[in-house]
Amino acid sequence: MKNQRLQRMLVTSASSLLAVFVALCICAVILLITGKDPIEAYKTLFGAAGDTKVLQGALNRATPLMISASAVAIGFKMNLFNIGVEGQMRVSLLATAVAGAAIHLPAPIHVLFCLVVAMATGALWAAFAGWLKVKRGVNEVISTIMLNFVALSLVAWAFDAFFRVDSATGSLLVKTKELPSSAWFPDIVDRRLNGMFFVAVLVLVLFYVLVWKTKFGFQLRASGANPGASRVTGVNPKRMIMISMLLSGALAGLVGMRSLLGDVHAYQNNLAEQQGFNGIAVALLGRNHPLGIFISALLFGYLGEASGRLQLIDIPKEITTIMTGIIVLAVVIINEAVKRWDDRRIQHKAALALEAVAVAA
């Protein structure tokens, strides 16, 4: 049993590695076609790993990705596709920025208050999609896409109409009222690595415990794998959908907090943009497992941080975006192929065993 699990884990990691390798190869071809030297490019891209500053930056960028990937993965465990992490994050960003600036509390409690507000508002926005799915049977993929755009417009309007503070310094960047310093999340390495990194790791650990070590997690996975069967055993699928949507939304609320509490300390347009959306790629590459998510988040964080160096040798850093897209496509294709191969292998083994029994009889 143990051996089999180890084997499966090895196969999974190998297929993810293969996906990354395939993406690197395809991108090398693209670089070649467009007249750039791929070897030079990858030397620069991965050579940056020797630089501590780049590594710190990579961890910092990985922080929101770990959280948004967990938000996506908890839905996936239940066969729910929450594409709305970006929108949920945006709603919670503005709500937290406004609520956090409105009150004064001692430092640790103030931060905690902000995190709770963020989770609550994120969950609230996700609850719409959950409600639509449970009560009206609306596919969550469509509803979360639509709600993303509604969130974008709603937040942009509310920010513009009520909460923007025109800066006295004449800077063009408008923000909300700045959070008092008691709400700031402290840095580990000044201006390079924020303490939210530990929160993200904690989220991954809790995610693991919740999904794999509790009764609720078992019901969640069972309900996702076979809703019919688990319903017979007394698991209410609608309740599970609503709970996992709320959990996913609560995590989505946390995604932007590194940027809000740890960096800008106020809401502005484009704050934490794409961080919710990018979690989907991280969750897919990490196979919805906390350890996989951790490693993939580091990889994407690193690519994002080191890509700037490519511009120094006149290669557009957008090649890493292409790489991300190819990785997503490659990883699902390879997984599918491996799964079919594995199924056939098991079938073959079973057939052999059956034959042996027949011969013995």
Added chain:
Amino acid sequence: MKFFKSLSTGQRTIALSLGFMLVLSIVRLFTNADDLTSSGTISSTLRVATPILLAGLAGVWAERVGIVNIGIEGMMIIGTWFGGYGAWKWGSWAGIGLAIIAGSLVGLLHALATVRFNVNHVVSGIAINILAAGTTEYLSIIFFKGQQGGGESQSPAGKGGYGQFDMPFLSGGRIGSWRSPDMMGWIEKKHNLPLLPDLAGFVRGLCSDIYIPTIVAIALVPITAYILWRTRFGLRVRSSGESPQAGESLGVPINRLRYQAMAISGGLAAFGGAYLSCVFTSTYRQGQTGGQGYIGLATTIFGNWTPFGVFRGAILFGFPSALKFRDEKNVPALLLVIAVILVAASIVSLLRNKHLLATGLLIGAAVSAATYFLVDAVPQEFVAATPYIVTILVLAGAQQQLRPPAHAGIAYRAGENH
């Protein structure tokens, strides 16, 4: 009610459109928002609606063959880039042609992933959106940066425009060198009359200053309907989306059909993108699509997976934006239009003994009307969010009336019974 039910679908559509026109006309007389039904607004609506329409048709082709296409936005992005590139190098028609080819290839990629490799349709669509954004940004830096008029996120201006078309007599088009009288334009200016100037504005808007690509796009609506519902190929495409096992048992080559339909879907979406970068403007700009691919997806749903439904949705979603383009002052008048329509819907549901719904609609009407008297301007964010909110409401409220292809998005492998 009985009389209405006795009408055919086409007659009902005409009756409803006339009724809508009447509402617009009354609101226009009451508010003096003359642009509400001016020919300028109508032709501008067509221009705004065309890319949405094409994206929606892309959704119809994909979902009818059984593949969910979240990648429409990405295919449109590809269309904007190649449209901009082609128009810059060889001229505007070449831009559209190049875009359609590139878009078809991306559609085939989506088909390859979902059909050959059995990848989850949504995941593949998301990957395509990421890929499209990355690829166009990368290529822009390689090809456009440093060119005259171009830059990291913008193409140089395209060559040549498109022929514009005016109908003779109706909107003052030319026959040879003789300029015919602009009859509809003359009626349209009689603002004090009810209904007549509105109808004239509508007709004139439909046949003046129309770009030829717009005409092509609109022609694709009946063409799509004809192919999907009146030809053998179309029947097979739809069978692939409804029940591929049944189709396969009758010898329909499901996989090949899916590749073909996805190539069409990608080409249509990219045409929509190229419309933005070669017709609506003359340059490619990064982020030009601004989520219109998703609005197209919304019209697919809103239009109940039919071409004419998509057309209606595209016009409906394009109208507020067009009105805003013309003059911001006209947008609040739409609130009154909504109020009147909600009152009408409330009366209808009262006749059907749905008291709760009727009360809800009446409250909505009151809120809408009150908002009109309280605000001077509708924030543009609300105009932007309208298509998405309407789609959510339709999905939540009218799910019984919607009939998506039964097998769209479900994993299927030829030769295996799932």
